[in-house]
Amino acid sequence: MIQTLRLGIDIGGTKAAYGVVNHEGNILAQGNVSTRGYANVDLFVETLYNAIKQNIPAILYEQILSIGVGAPNGNYYTGNIEFAPNLEWKGVIPLASMMKEKFSITVKVTNDANAAAMGEMMYGAAKGMNDFIMVTLGTGVGSGFVANGQLIYGHDGFAGELGHVIAVRDGRLCGCGRKGCLETYTSSTGIVKTANDFIAKYEKASVLNHQVISDSKQLFEPAKQGDLLALEIFEFTGKILGQTLADAVAITSPEAIILFGGLAQAGDFILNPTRKYFEENLLKIYQGKVKMLQSKLPENDAAILGAAALE
Amino acid sequence: MIQTLRLGIDIGGTKAAYGVVNHEGNILAQGNVSTRGYANVDLFVETLYNAIKQNIPAILYEQILSIGVGAPNGNYYTGNIEFAPNLEWKGVIPLASMMKEKFSITVKVTNDANAAAMGEMMYGAAKGMNDFIMVTLGTGVGSGFVANGQLIYGHDGFAGELGHVIAVRDGRLCGCGRKGCLETYTSSTGIVKTANDFIAKYEKASVLNHQVISDSKQLFEPAKQGDLLALEIFEFTGKILGQTLADAVAITSPEAIILFGGLAQAGDFILNPTRKYFEENLLKIYQGKVKMLQSKLPENDAAILGAAALE
Numbered sequence: 001m002i003q004t005l006r007l008g009i010d011i012g013g014t015k016a017a018y019g020v021v022n023h024e025g026n027i028l029a030q031g032n033v034s035t036r037g038y039a040n041v042d043l044f045v046e047t048l049y050n051a052i053k054q055n056i057p058a059i060l061y062e063q064i065l066s067i068g069v070g071a072p073n074g075n076y077y078t079g080n081i082e083f084a085p086n087l088e089w090k091g092v093i094p095l096a097s098m099m100k101e102k103f104s105i106t107v108k109v110t111n112d113a114n115a116a117a118m119g120e121m122m123y124g125a126a127k128g129m130n131d132f133i134m135v136t137l138g139t140g141v142g143s144g145f146v147a148n149g150q151l152i153y154g155h156d157g158f159a160g161e162l163g164h165v166i167a168v169r170d171g172r173l174c175g176c177g178r179k180g181c182l183e184t185y186t187s188s189t190g191i192v193k194t195a196n197d198f199i200a201k202y203e204k205a206s207v208l209n210h211q212v213i214s215d216s217k218q219l220f221e222p223a224k225q226g227d228l229l230a231l232e233i234f235e236f237t238g239k240i241l242g243q244t245l246a247d248a249v250a251i252t253s254p255e256a257i258i259l260f261g262g263l264a265q266a267g268d269f270i271l272n273p274t275r276k277y278f279e280e281n282l283l284k285i286y287q288g289k290v291k292m293l294q295s296k297l298p299e300n301d302a303a304i305l306g307a308a309a310l311e
Numbered sequence: 312m313i314q315t316l317r318l319g320i321d322i323g324g325t326k327a328a329y330g331v332v333n334h335e336g337n338i339l340a341q342g343n344v345s346t347r348g349y350a351n352v353d354l355f356v357e358t359l360y361n362a363i364k365q366n367i368p369a370i371l372y373e374q375i376l377s378i379g380v381g382a383p384n385g386n387y388y389t390g391n392i393e394f395a396p397n398l399e400w401k402g403v404i405p406l407a408s409m410m411k412e413k414f415s416i417t418v419k420v421t422n423d424a425n426a427a428a429m430g431e432m433m434y435g436a437a438k439g440m441n442d443f444i445m446v447t448l449g450t451g452v453g454s455g456f457v458a459n460g461q462l463i464y465g466h467d468g469f470a471g472e473l474g475h476v477i478a479v480r481d482g483r484l485c486g487c488g489r490k491g492c493l494e495t496y497t498s499s500t501g502i503v504k505t506a507n508d509f510i511a512k513y514e515k516a517s518v519l520n521h522q523v524i525s526d527s528k529q530l531f532e533p534a535k536q537g538d539l540l541a542l543e544i545f546e547f548t549g550k551i552l553g554q555t556l557a558d559a560v561a562i563t564s565p566e567a568i569i570l571f572g573g574l575a576q577a578g579d580f581i582l583n584p585t586r587k588y589f590e591e592n593l594l595k596i597y598q599g600k601v602k603m604l605q606s607k608l609p610e611n612d613a614a615i616l617g618a619a620a621l622e
Contacts (some may be wrong), residue, residue, distance in 0.1 A: 047558070073596060083596050131466040145562060146463070152458040154564025155442040156600055160559040164594045166554070176594055212542070243477070250472040251456060251562055253465025283475045283487055285384060285394050291468055 008308030011071035068310030070115025077157035086174035114310035141183035187246030221266025240271025246281035260295035319619030322382035379621030388468035396486035421503025428455025430617030448574035451495035549584025557592035571606035
């Protein structure tokens, strides 16, 4: 039987996950390679190609009709990755054309968060929604804005960089060179910095005392145990996220905001303070109207499914 | 000859301007009535109806096929005006149904800034653009966001409230009850407050010394004469506007931002500092790409033309 298969690739700051997706949104085969430590991008494309050829059964690979890539600062219109702060490849990387040459298959590229939004809209928590915001809380903070049932790519293909909205004027230095970007506070790395800052100054008893936090997941268990310092760290992070999301609502007035990525896995520990400060900071006409949801797709699959669906 | 005529109505904090528009975008007849001092909204609708019947020649009135209204917090989906801070009518006003009953013609309502955006897209500075932001700097600050060639109404019809994005956290008290909204600084009333605050504290010589400013236009002539205090007031206002617009670009990545309304008439005195701080605060990928333009439509006509075009 002939199937319509697509290859979805999610490129992140540490790894690139790929999967072969059928028309029902099932991932038939998948794998990943590192995105760090290559002398140049050609070597990465070469490595990715070899891994895919090796891991994807030939009977599936032969049926792949198109490749979709979600990548930081991926540009839908040009197929380039341009000035991605979280990747080792600097400047403008013509990823779509490089990959097309290697794979001999049509390649579409977009922002990894836009890809996640596509995945969520087709198979996840945003199914049937025409207006929503997808927020990815990973190594960085990304976003995909859907309005009138369509992804907002913007004039240049770079719309949806909520992670680089200034959340705190003159705040923390960001990888982008500016100060106070949302992602310096609410990415996995942002909350880790908050945690270590708070631990250094905390004078009461906490299971976190004298610990060095390197992963936001280290905060989940203390929070579950009701550790006040852990809860304070989530409260601080949720406040900044909630405030910034309240401002974003004033622009696109979505039905829902969907949180995705490592930090979103903290569930209610991050969702509750985010919701609280979000509602408090909303303009009256939006209060009580906007759902704040956790992604319904498995961590890796949303972006793969979304990328695969690019057209 | 039978024409396709539409009636466009622009409702603002002080007056409602109306005009009969033909298919080429020419306003064939127009007028306005106050929006203040009515005991209830019915009296306003009655007054508006009578004024239109009296001032619009019957031969034109008879050919009107539809009515479009741009109003603060006007909701495209419901036809209501809801909780508009700058109008005397509080709560939810079912304007479209009230007007339809009175005029016996189909009535569509939207945000006045959305209407201005429609006017600008069809006849003004945004002609041919698919992605732009219209910002109205009037009694309040409004905005219309166009992405993928469509107005963003949002899930509830209330998208595009850039005037209520928090420009300065814990800043000036806004009519909406929150603090630091963009409109408390960059509306006509916002810059008037800035002017009087700055004058009170200024210790050097200025033509503005000891003056009380009640209209932003009083600052235009001193600025033309190079008065440093007047220029400082525009600089401060442009800084806040530029910073906030830079954040909005990170969401919809427009081709242009179009400034409209009383304050925009200050031309380069407001445009230059706004452009400067806008560029300084943009994420690198957007720098040098986004045009900052002054509206090309006459002050009153943009919103009338836009409202008339609502479908």
